[in-house]
Amino acid sequence: MSQISDRLRALREAVRIAPDDATLRRLLADALLGDGFHDEAEAEFRAVLRLSPDDDAARLGLVRAFLRQNKTSAALVVLEEEVRAGRGGAEVHLLLVRTLLDAGEMQRAREAYEAALAAHPGAADVELAARLGAMRAGPQRPSAIEEADDDDDILRGVVERPHVTFADVGGMEALKEQIGLKIIHPLKHPELYRAYGKAIGGGLLMYGPPGCGKTHLARATAGEVEAAFMAVGIDEVLEMWIGQSEKNLASLFTEARRQAPCVLFFDEVDALAGRRSDFRSGAGRSLINQFLAEMDGIDGGNDGLLVLAATNAPWHLDPAFRRPGRFDRVLFVPPPDAPARAAILEILTRTRPAERLDLAKVAGKTEGFSGADLKAVVDLAVEGKLNEAIRAGRAIPITTADLLNAAKAMRPSTKEWFSTARNYVMYANESGLYDDVKPWLR
Numbered sequence: 001m002s003q004i005s006d007r008l009r010a011l012r013e014a015v016r017i018a019p020d021d022a023t024l025r026r027l028l029a030d031a032l033l034g035d036g037f038h039d040e041a042e043a044e045f046r047a048v049l050r051l052s053p054d055d056d057a058a059r060l061g062l063v064r065a066f067l068r069q070n071k072t073s074a075a076l077v078v079l080e081e082e083v084r085a086g087r088g089g090a091e092v093h094l095l096l097v098r099t100l101l102d103a104g105e106m107q108r109a110r111e112a113y114e115a116a117l118a119a120h121p122g123a124a125d126v127e128l129a130a131r132l133g134a135m136r137a138g139p140q141r142p143s144a145i146e147e148a149d150d151d152d153d154i155l156r157g158v159v160e161r162p163h164v165t166f167a168d169v170g171g172m173e174a175l176k177e178q179i180g181l182k183i184i185h186p187l188k189h190p191e192l193y194r195a196y197g198k199a200i201g202g203g204l205l206m207y208g209p210p211g212c213g214k215t216h217l218a219r220a221t222a223g224e225v226e227a228a229f230m231a232v233g234i235d236e237v238l239e240m241w242i243g244q245s246e247k248n249l250a251s252l253f254t255e256a257r258r259q260a261p262c263v264l265f266f267d268e269v270d271a272l273a274g275r276r277s278d279f280r281s282g283a284g285r286s287l288i289n290q291f292l293a294e295m296d297g298i299d300g301g302n303d304g305l306l307v308l309a310a311t312n313a314p315w316h317l318d319p320a321f322r323r324p325g326r327f328d329r330v331l332f333v334p335p336p337d338a339p340a341r342a343a344i345l346e347i348l349t350r351t352r353p354a355e356r357l358d359l360a361k362v363a364g365k366t367e368g369f370s371g372a373d374l375k376a377v378v379d380l381a382v383e384g385k386l387n388e389a390i391r392a393g394r395a396i397p398i399t400t401a402d403l404l405n406a407a408k409a410m411r412p413s414t415k416e417w418f419s420t421a422r423n424y425v426m427y428a429n430e431s432g433l434y435d436d437v438k439p440w441l442r
Helices: 003-017 022-034 038-051 056-068 072-084 089-102 106-119 126-132 144-149 173-188 190-195 214-224 244-258 282-295 338-349 359-364 371-392 400-408 414-427 435-440
Strands: 202-207 228-232 262-266 305-311 329-332
Touching: 003 022, 022 038, 022 056, 038 056, 056 072, 056 089, 072 089, 072 414, 089 106, 089 126, 106 126, 173 190, 173 202, 173 214, 173 329, 202 214, 214 228, 214 262, 214 305, 228 244, 244 262, 244 282, 244 305, 338 359, 338 371, 359 400, 371 400, 414 435
Parallel strands: 202 305, 202 329, 228 262, 262 305
Antiparallel strands: none
């Protein structure tokens, strides 16, 4: 038996003998969390808090147990209460910001970060600031806008020529068909579209749970038509200096038009295209207006420019982005179905040493798993085999049982998203925009 297992066994026995010892139970909870027994760790942290309601470390441990199980909403409830009560210090403030970011709550994350800096001036985090972008309209940097006007300083996006195509995307046949009608056919038959006065280009918004392949699908779309591909992260646009974010966005569109045919892909687009009514300052509204103008082809049209965007929170987008000529096609990217899961697993295990795998059986045991979840399943199975291979001094093939055991140890990360989406689908769906999600709400 391993040393970790011995330690857990000893702690469990100690807690059995002294169940009212809060310190012992917290040690057991920490050990369970560290060894991957997240649901048991949650139960132990709850037991500690029943015995010792003022145990800040146990509350933080409970939050981490929630997050490991993708129970984001439950984690947010505890974190927000900790911040309101003034407990936990800078660590709790920053964990709240990160959790809000992971939940797609960009505006709330910005507000929480500002509150963290106000309460703890030394809590500034470079990585978080980069993900959040401009926090407030601060003092303008001398000659910032003039510097951006210089040709040498124009922002240039990283241009790719993807080699992946739809053949490298497991499943998603209905989505591929819709993207083909909207994007691929116009580029492959430009003369027909121009004959009918149809522009070649346009916008398409993909939404759904995280990890279901939106970015991979966008890159494969560019590869399918041999177009340039520019992936834009929010840190490439947002800056704290007034006016600079708008110039960054304009420069990216200018470069994409120059590279046409080009797929310009915005991930986490809700951070750049949120509802204008949600912004307290004019700076946020100004950036959204600039985005809308660029999508309308303010500088000579967008012929040959394909704007794809992905979001986990479409309900936060400004409605103006869904007008014709902008993101007029909205596609729900669901978790892969069983055939798609089998196809994804086949791609993921293609280059690994493996026995004849019954991927259909594994797919049947992974309902609700995202593409990212399936990758984690394969990675977990591989880690187990690596340990055996190191001891044996040779490669040991992965088996179907290895994949099934790895899948049993995981839970689908998409459940939290559907829990959040339910309220919007059931009570804020007058236009029918989220009808495609309804069959997934059980």
